[in-house]
Amino acid sequence: ANAVLSSYGTTIFTVMSTLAQKHGAINLGQGFPEGLEPPAVLRAAAEAAEAGPHQYPPMMGIPALRQAIAAHDRHFYGLDVDPETEVMVTSGATEALADCLFGLIEPGDEVVLIEPLYDSYLPIVRRAGGIPRLVRVAPPDWTLPRQALAEAFSERTKLVLLNSPMNPSAKVFDDDDLAFLAELVLRHDAYAVCDEVYEHLVFDGRRHRPLITLPGMRDRCLRIGSAGKTFSVTSWKVGYVVAAPALLAPVAKAHQFLTFTTPTCLQHAVAVGLGQEPAVLDHLAVDMAARRDRLAEGLRDIGFPVLHSAGTYFLTADIRGVGFDGTDEDFCRHITEAAGVTAVPFSAFYQDQRTAPRHYARFCFAKLDRALDEAVTRLRRHV
Numbered sequence: 001a002n003a004v005l006s007s008y009g010t011t012i013f014t015v016m017s018t019l020a021q022k023h024g025a026i027n028l029g030q031g032f033p034e035g036l037e038p039p040a041v042l043r044a045a046a047e048a049a050e051a052g053p054h055q056y057p058p059m060m061g062i063p064a065l066r067q068a069i070a071a072h073d074r075h076f077y078g079l080d081v082d083p084e085t086e087v088m089v090t091s092g093a094t095e096a097l098a099d100c101l102f103g104l105i106e107p108g109d110e111v112v113l114i115e116p117l118y119d120s121y122l123p124i125v126r127r128a129g130g131i132p133r134l135v136r137v138a139p140p141d142w143t144l145p146r147q148a149l150a151e152a153f154s155e156r157t158k159l160v161l162l163n164s165p166m167n168p169s170a171k172v173f174d175d176d177d178l179a180f181l182a183e184l185v186l187r188h189d190a191y192a193v194c195d196e197v198y199e200h201l202v203f204d205g206r207r208h209r210p211l212i213t214l215p216g217m218r219d220r221c222l223r224i225g226s227a228g229k230t231f232s233v234t235s236w237k238v239g240y241v242v243a244a245p246a247l248l249a250p251v252a253k254a255h256q257f258l259t260f261t262t263p264t265c266l267q268h269a270v271a272v273g274l275g276q277e278p279a280v281l282d283h284l285a286v287d288m289a290a291r292r293d294r295l296a297e298g299l300r301d302i303g304f305p306v307l308h309s310a311g312t313y314f315l316t317a318d319i320r321g322v323g324f325d326g327t328d329e330d331f332c333r334h335i336t337e338a339a340g341v342t343a344v345p346f347s348a349f350y351q352d353q354r355t356a357p358r359h360y361a362r363f364c365f366a367k368l369d370r371a372l373d374e375a376v377t378r379l380r381r382h383v
């Protein structure tokens with residue numbers, strides 16, 4: 001009866017980072033930034049750790065952080081959020097996602113997801129008893145296939161999970177896409193879980209527009225953010241959910257049994273970060289776009305066609321451009337072993353790898369210039 005101890009696989013990020021370490025490779029696989037941690041935020045964490053307290057904070061998050069999140073959403077999105085009843089702090093966006101899915105999905109509910117998708121979505125949707133309905137966006141533009149999306153909704157749809165800016169495609173959905181989706185959510189009396197962890201990583205003068213700001217969406221969307229992304233501190237695992245009280249309540253029920261709380265000193269530091277001049281957050285995208293351009297240019301120069309990255313800290317390269325004759329997995333293993341550079345095979349972000357595109361690799365460009373340059377030099381020598 002116990003032939004299979006667990007049906008969870010191993011996440012691609014662990015697989016590739018372990019391989020990178022084994023070969024001493026520059027790790028452009030797992031997405032984490034280098035050299036961008038804001039000193040004021042780090043200092044605030046150290047001070048708060050020194051000062052304490054170090055026992056369980058309030059389950060919904062410390063008041064200072066909930067107020068800072070509400071102020072952030074007012075400033076950037078014009079949202080009027082009640083910090084008392086509409087904000088919940090979580091241990092990373094990963095926990096926020098799990099809270100939303102475990103809190104809202106009842107066995108048999110259908111969940112609409114857009115593929116390629118971030119790797120934690122499907123295992124949690126399934127464990128929550130949800131039935132995934134996948135809609136694919138296709139390269140090079142990752143255009144939302146409206147008819148397929150409309151057909152994925154039914155009277156059994158509980159929610160749609162939207163990730164914009166989108167990992168791994170680096171797509172940023174535009175206002176028309178959002179309006180189309182909002183209309184479907186309303187028509188089917190459904191909800192939307194909005195993974196917006198890359199909200200401050202939208203490039204080329206565009207701005208992030210949360211689905212929750214569209215007409216009719218205020219009571220139907222749960223907006224998820226991540227301090228790990230916003231302040232380039234991915235180990236901290238401080239995330240949050242903003243939603244109307246009636247939507248947040250069942251999600252908080254899941255939170256109480258998953259982590260219950262998040263380290264107090266880190267919550268204080270994130271509150272300080274969000275309390276800075278908003279221009280500081282705008283600067284992140286400018287800085288990151290320069291890194292994007294640097295790596296994209298280097299890869300193109302070697303012969304890789306590179307897809308446009310409108311947001312996130314990822315770009316996608318076409319491995320056929322250098323005449324590589326094998327799958328994306330072969331390629332990522334090969335460049336790790338032979339060149340000392342690691343990327344993530346794009347097909348890992350699909351439910352069924354057999355029908356996924358097998359000729360793309362995802363590179364993280366959120367690194368120091370010298371790491372990006374060295375990666376390009378190494379790849380030039382070995383592909």
Ligand code: PMP
Pocket residue numbers: 031091092093094095118163166167195197225226227228229234237238239
């Ligand atoms: N969603 C997406 C799309 C991500 O790329 C990530 C990865 N960082 C997360 C959620 C998880 O964020 P956190 O580290 O705050 O748990």
Ligand code: GLN
Pocket residue numbers: 011013014029030031032167
């Ligand atoms: N979000 C990061 C990525 O897409 C990694 C997160 C993780 O390691 N689980 O690479």
